[in-house]
Amino acid sequence: MKIHDRPGFPNPARIRIVLAAKGLDAQVEFIPVDLIAAEHKQPAFLAKNPAGVVPVLELDDGTLISESTAITEYLDNLDGRPILTGSTPLEKAVIHMMQRRAEAFVLDPVGLYFHHATPGLGTALQAYKSPQWEGREDMGRREGTRVLEGYRYFDGLLGRQDFLAGDRFSMADITLFAGLMFADAAGLPLPEGHAALRAWRRRVEAQPSVQQRTGQDFLREDLVRMGY
Amino acid sequence: MKIHDRPGFPNPARIRIVLAAKGLDAQVEFIPVDLIAAEHKQPAFLAKNPAGVVPVLELDDGTLISESTAITEYLDNLDGRPILTGSTPLEKAVIHMMQRRAEAFVLDPVGLYFHHATPGLGTALQAYKSPQWEGREDMGRREGTRVLEGYRYFDGLLGRQDFLAGDRFSMADITLFAGLMFADAAGLPLPEGHAALRAWRRRVEAQPSVQQRTGQDFLREDLVRMGY
Numbered sequence: 001m002k003i004h005d006r007p008g009f010p011n012p013a014r015i016r017i018v019l020a021a022k023g024l025d026a027q028v029e030f031i032p033v034d035l036i037a038a039e040h041k042q043p044a045f046l047a048k049n050p051a052g053v054v055p056v057l058e059l060d061d062g063t064l065i066s067e068s069t070a071i072t073e074y075l076d077n078l079d080g081r082p083i084l085t086g087s088t089p090l091e092k093a094v095i096h097m098m099q100r101r102a103e104a105f106v107l108d109p110v111g112l113y114f115h116h117a118t119p120g121l122g123t124a125l126q127a128y129k130s131p132q133w134e135g136r137e138d139m140g141r142r143e144g145t146r147v148l149e150g151y152r153y154f155d156g157l158l159g160r161q162d163f164l165a166g167d168r169f170s171m172a173d174i175t176l177f178a179g180l181m182f183a184d185a186a187g188l189p190l191p192e193g194h195a196a197l198r199a200w201r202r203r204v205e206a207q208p209s210v211q212q213r214t215g216q217d218f219l220r221e222d223l224v225r226m227g228y
Numbered sequence: 229m230k231i232h233d234r235p236g237f238p239n240p241a242r243i244r245i246v247l248a249a250k251g252l253d254a255q256v257e258f259i260p261v262d263l264i265a266a267e268h269k270q271p272a273f274l275a276k277n278p279a280g281v282v283p284v285l286e287l288d289d290g291t292l293i294s295e296s297t298a299i300t301e302y303l304d305n306l307d308g309r310p311i312l313t314g315s316t317p318l319e320k321a322v323i324h325m326m327q328r329r330a331e332a333f334v335l336d337p338v339g340l341y342f343h344h345a346t347p348g349l350g351t352a353l354q355a356y357k358s359p360q361w362e363g364r365e366d367m368g369r370r371e372g373t374r375v376l377e378g379y380r381y382f383d384g385l386l387g388r389q390d391f392l393a394g395d396r397f398s399m400a401d402i403t404l405f406a407g408l409m410f411a412d413a414a415g416l417p418l419p420e421g422h423a424a425l426r427a428w429r430r431r432v433e434a435q436p437s438v439q440q441r442t443g444q445d446f447l448r449e450d451l452v453r454m455g456y
Contacts, residue, residue, distance in 0.1 A: 067324060070320075070322070070328065089305035093293045096297050097295045
């Protein structure tokens, strides 16, 4: 199978951690997508994923799967022994709930902040932004406030339990971890305090699948090139 | 178990269809949430769901599950025979991908249009909107354009297959169906044409679970009261 992505970006990092956790790295060919040149907004890529975002999983028969949650469901269930998306109905539900909260409270608003309150990925991508956001950096900055609220929520939660969905590392932790990585790069690092969230971050960094990927995929070379 | 919701609204409708499809109606007590009075933005409700949206599933032991996808995963897997969220890794992946597209391309932008380009649910809720949206009806209207693009995407897809995830009705169809219901109420009805999408809508309306719920839950009394 192939993954169309770009290392160093948050959603690609999510799937690369999943691949490491499932021991599937060797079965995957990575196809680079030039996000800086807005390759993901051109017709050839939009035919693969009409949402115009990476990563996209391409199976050997040509089937295309996008959306990180969907790709994770596929990879995690491939061997019939899911370890990241839950086994019981309750585990599945809590993991999906927390994974969505990690997106809605942190990862998504970081993305809006990055693209609309900062120069984002630069000029090529500018043409593909909604024109209504032009000159509305205040709306982008409001998203930064939502991120801070998200940090407080997760800090409270993680004061009561080790991982987002309870006592086991899951897809939800991967999403929030990628969100914090992106927030660092976008200029929204975790403020002072947040001891429980910081302790959780160290627990996630200690996961073998995350260790295997840190450094390789979190170089943030594109972001650094853009001045972050 | 209990469901905290308000009939007539899109996300509550999703879960009520799921309950009907799984034959679980009789096991559920519905607790009404007064959306017009912004009850879902008050501390008592936010303690149940920090995202401040309905529906919320409350299990008999007090466990709270929010996010329609998560609630659907729970209810659909409860009897060990999932019919809406997929059985194989590929089914799960395609259903989650299409369910997310139905939200991102239709349901979510209809909600943004409804709340920001129209009076939405009225004055009580106004205080809980992001202040940056104040006077930015043009941004709300832009979301209406995204909905039209979403209609075109799904019309193309449904010209090639019967349901969003292939040849079987799934969670993804329920999400898009709720999105179209909401769009009608918000003043963004499907324009002329879109024959494949219209034919799909009739196929969904013919599903026993949807038939059982239509009329009961799609009265849209609150929306009608607000002038829609």
